[in-house]
Amino acid sequence: MGQITVKDLGKAYKRYPSRWSRLAEWVLPGDKTRHELTWVLQNINFTVSPGEALGIVGMNGAGKSTLLKMITGTTMPTTGSVEMSGRVAALLELGMGFHPDFTGRQNVYMAGQLLGLTLENIASLMPEIEAFAEIGDYIDQPARMYSSGMQMRLAFSVATARRPDILIVDEALSVGDAYFQHKSFDRIRKYREQGTTLLLVSHDKGAIQAICDRAILLNSGKLAMEGSPESVMDFYNAMLADKENHKVEQKVQEDGRVQTVSGSGEATLVSVNLLNRDGQPLEVGSVGQTVRLRLAIRCVKPINELVVGYLVKDRLGQSVFGTNTFHHKHVLQNLSEGQDITIEFSFDLNLGEGSYSVSIALHGDDTHVARNYEWRDHALVFSVLNSSVNTFVGVAWLPPQIRWW
Template sequence: MEEMTCMIQCENITKKYALYSRKVDRLLEAMRPGGRSYHKDFYALQGITFSMHKGECVGIVGKNGSGKSTLLKILTGVLTPTEGSVHVQGRVSALLELGAGFNPEYTGYENIYLNGSIMGYSREEMQRKLPEIIEFADIGDFINQPVKIYSSGMFVRLAFAVAISVDPEILIIDEALAVGDVFFQLKCYKKIEDFKKQGKTILFVSHDQSSIIKYCDRAILLDKGRMVCDGAPKEVIDEYKQILAVEKQQNQPHSEEAMPEEERESICWKTQYALNEKILEYGDRQAEITDFGIFDESGNLATIYNRNSVYTIKMKVLFHAEIQNPIYAITFKDMSGLEVAGTNTMQENVDTGTVKPGQTVTVSFQQKFPFQNYPLFLSLGCTKFDGQGELRVLHRLYDVLCIQTLGAKITNGFFDIDSKVRIAQQ
């Protein structure tokens, strides 16, 4: 068997910074070498050891401040480790901080040549690559404008197009794709798939856990500058979720499990989510959806969703008028507005009774999340039929929350149909 080529080798990488409480302390320490220390040591990385071989795609995950970006900067030569050694073999193309390597006063065209020269390419070589870069970036006439007027999305489009055009042997990406629109992200991930097929080595940081599971052969988890684990993406993500859960529990003044039921129910669920700032809501407000959340099988508020696991969507509805047989509804839509799934209490043949003014009703919808790795938007509603049989909207919240399930298996369409395949040979 042919021995795999080692492209990146890190041995005991440590990055230490000196932190000073006052500006003058730096000067005092410099004037007294070997004397009193006026600083505290901060370790951005401590003892990181790992290797990557040709053709591997490795993801790095961890909370903000865990050392992910510092590690990538060391690998690309932007930073020098305090201790340890780094060996990188092959041409590296890196997409680190947004706009890094770009002159804001130059046009897109000029920055293409500037980035090419930084990576060792002549103007003639970049001239040949120009049509491919412009086509992939797809920013129209803005290619002729100074990049200082670019949106973050235009920045990343151009930067990614340049990074992949130089035919790197190692591609390093630091969270940059998160600022692009979803269709550009799809285009980028298709390019990453192509690079993998070509046997190129890819290392990237992403908070999109589904992408780590889907595209990476391995994943590395960092926490507070230390390596927690290096292994199969699904196992590493599970470990990461445990770290997040423990941190969240520590930050709460009391454990939810230890609270009385009344106090636990008083927690505002929706504050735990990144909600849609441009939410569409309307209705006559005879009833009002005051809170909502998604809960796992243990009854804990969930913000990460595993495909085909069971979750309960809850919403609290405060009534300002007496309503007979209110209808409660949930709907999932994709980015184009297509309704992918949904139900309501009338379709489920649930008798909701009569609700008095001042009453709050908590409605629960329990079901599996069989969705594929697509962003889906949750909408909530409360309606009723009036005396003429017309549907009246009391309160609706459209596209209030985005969910995305995690799952290693890739199938077609919106749902994992959980097919069981058998093959019998005659």
């Protein structure tokens, strides 16, 4: 079983005012420092227990790739240490270790040996590697002829040909086609069930929430947050929005869920209610039942354009359905300070049995990223039961018409 322990990890690069300063520091006697340190990462601490999956998220430049390179040993840390146990397989950079003039088959032998496999191991695994990669006759063509997707297919196939104790995956999977991404994540899930420890860097909210037990958020080279994948991704989503006069707050609700509220505060959600067809409050609905989502909104400042949206998420935080008034051509304009608006969305609960939450977004333009007045996660929680339709599984009710002949 593999375990990763990161203690006080930091990485800094020396910055010299001129090339002569670098030379002087090397050759002149004395201990005078002629450089400044530029820190990429500082004071990173976390532990990944055997069999656990940890997601790492953060904006570009936050230090995610540098962290993985230090964990795998391809970059030495300036401070701190990394301890790992078990056999490690890492997929950090696309085609890492592949030589462009060697064939795919030759590169498999080289990459496999770097992973600690013997030539006999690689030879016995080669048919499975070829079958999983599905690149056909290109396996015997030079790697320089490969597309980025083909490189990723072969690299992932080699790295996961034998179940590792620790699997570390960077953004490389994002370049693959949808079919191979599903295939790759199925293999990752299977290895997880068998006890593989996983470290996953991705901007894919769905992947982080579906696979990982826990997540950490890196921001400006520091560990900004650690917690459940849903709460970390909600916070990350809020950080992506416009930061001018922008707040991000999190608080634990009575049911233990972490609610993230972000935005400039120019408009705010006063109340949100789920109602039945007769306008009565609803906490538990039936599959297919018609409901109304009623929002009361107050303009704290004058607003030229207001778009209102909602997002339904399942109990794991996965997005089920979301839309807003922009996409339905109902944008509110020229609203005055102190003005109150009530808006209502009517829809059928074509959902599977389970617990769901609703996030509310008040913003300008088509998304909250440009002008976010208020984004409120877990603004409402409700449950769905099946009392009137045929038994089914899943989060969506898609009743078929069945014919036979």
